[in-house]
Amino acid sequence: MGGWAAWQLKTFFNDTRFFEHVSDKGPNWIREKKTVFCPGKRSSPDRALAAENPLPRVDTKMGATARRLAVTMEITLKLAPSLSDLVGNKEKLFLSIEQGASLEKLLKMVSDEYPAFKAHGLYTPPNISDDVIIFINGDNVRHLNYLDTELKSGDMVYIIPLLAGG
Amino acid sequence: MIIDRPESHFIFVLPWAHVHMEYNYINFNGTPLTNREYLDSWGKWILFGTREEFDALVENLDPFVEQKVIPAIKYDRKPIAEFGLGKCVMCIFCHVEKKEAVWKILLSQGVENENRAWIFERETVAMWQPGGRLLESWISGNGLSQEQADKMRENAKEKFKRMFEDENAIFKGIDQ
Numbered sequence: 234m235g236g237w238a239a240w241q242l243k244t245f246f247n248d249t250r251f252f253e254h255v256s257d258k259g260p261n262w263i264r265e266k267k268t269v270f271c272p273g274k275r276s277s278p279d280r281a282l283a284a285e286n287p288l289p290r291v292d293t294k295m296g297a298t299a300r301r302l303a304v305t306m307e308i309t310l311k312l313a314p315s316l317s318d319l320v321g322n323k324e325k326l327f328l329s330i331e332q333g334a335s336l337e338k339l340l341k342m343v344s345d346e347y348p349a350f351k352a353h354g355l356y357t358p359p360n361i362s363d364d365v366i367i368f369i370n371g372d373n374v375r376h377l378n379y380l381d382t383e384l385k386s387g388d389m390v391y392i393i394p395l396l397a398g399g
Numbered sequence: 400m401i402i403d404r405p406e407s408h409f410i411f412v413l414p415w416a417h418v419h420m421e422y423n424y425i426n427f428n429g430t431p432l433t434n435r436e437y438l439d440s441w442g443k444w445i446l447f448g449t450r451e452e453f454d455a456l457v458e459n460l461d462p463f464v465e466q467k468v469i470p471a472i473k474y475d476r477k478p479i480a481e482f483g484l485g486k487c488v489m490c491i492f493c494h495v496e497k498k499e500a501v502w503k504i505l506l507s508q509g510v511e512n513e514n515r516a517w518i519f520e521r522e523t524v525a526m527w528q529p530g531g532r533l534l535e536s537w538i539s540g541n542g543l544s545q546e547q548a549d550k551m552r553e554n555a556k557e558k559f560k561r562m563f564e565d566e567n568a569i570f571k572g573i574d575q
Binding site for chain 2: 313314363371372389397
């Protein structure tokens with residue numbers, strides 16, 4: 234890796250330092266130096282290097298993206314086959330929603346995005362239709378906090394017709 | 400063993416010992432459940448699929464049923480037209496405290512994790528009571544007259560009353 238590029242990457246990560254380690258490789262025991270990034274405190278030689286080369290300002294665009302990613306979470310919404318036409322015949326939707334959002338907020342978001350979902354009436358504020366069962370990670374939301382159930386990143390929301398529960 | 404009787408709407412997977420001997424698959428760690436325990440703790444994972452998919456899946460699940468790790472399975476021979484689901488439904492039954500272990504088995508046989516849907520049997524029983532969505536959908540889907548519908552509702556009410564009258568009696572199962 235070129236020296237200038239290495240310096241750029243090194244200074245971009247505020248608390249990183251280079252690790253140099255030696256790996257054995259191949260039957261001829263060719264020893265190859267590798268340099269990798271590792272979070273941690275700066276070593277003394279790095280502090281000296283940092284003093285000579287002050288840190289550049291963090292790119293604001295990257296900072297804004299990082300900030301946006303940190304406040305949203307990913308939720309999977311799946312609908313039973315007989316309901317998938319409500320969301321454009323997709324059985325699964327991967328949705329980004331703000332951290333700590335409730336189930337109600339998710340359903341409202343989907344209703345706004347898909348008119349057929351809204352028209353079906355499976356979610357009519359402040360109730361869930363009696364014709365469906367909604368699960369979060371397999372648990373019926375009627376046993377959780379209903380529409381106020383707080384979602385977590387990676388949650389799976391699954392909607393099936395109630396008639397399937399027989 | 401897979402029990403496929405053409406006269407039945409459902410195909411069952413039950414332990415051989417339950418069919419031919421005195422073994423009761425509705426148990427927790429070998430102890431049969433009472434009516435109360437059944438309503439409190441028994442339930443099922445629900446899956447959607449085609450008949451062919453389920454036939455293939457139960458071939459792989461049957462050994463787990465014989466080992467009594469999965470208590471029982473049932474699935475539709477064909478989709479129930481009156482319910483308009485478009486797919487067959489499979490129920491994989493177990494005690495609520497065993498449901499995660501059973502789910503892991505299902506995952507190992509190719510079931511996707513997004514299909515997690517657990518329903519307690521008490522919820523299903525309620526749906527087959529007068530006014531319950533399943534019973535009322537069945538009545539309207541079969542075009543029953545008012546008299547026939549009332550008779551069916553009365554029969555359902557009496558049936559479940561008889562079944563669960565004594566909450567401490569050992570649960571005997573539901574005729575299907």
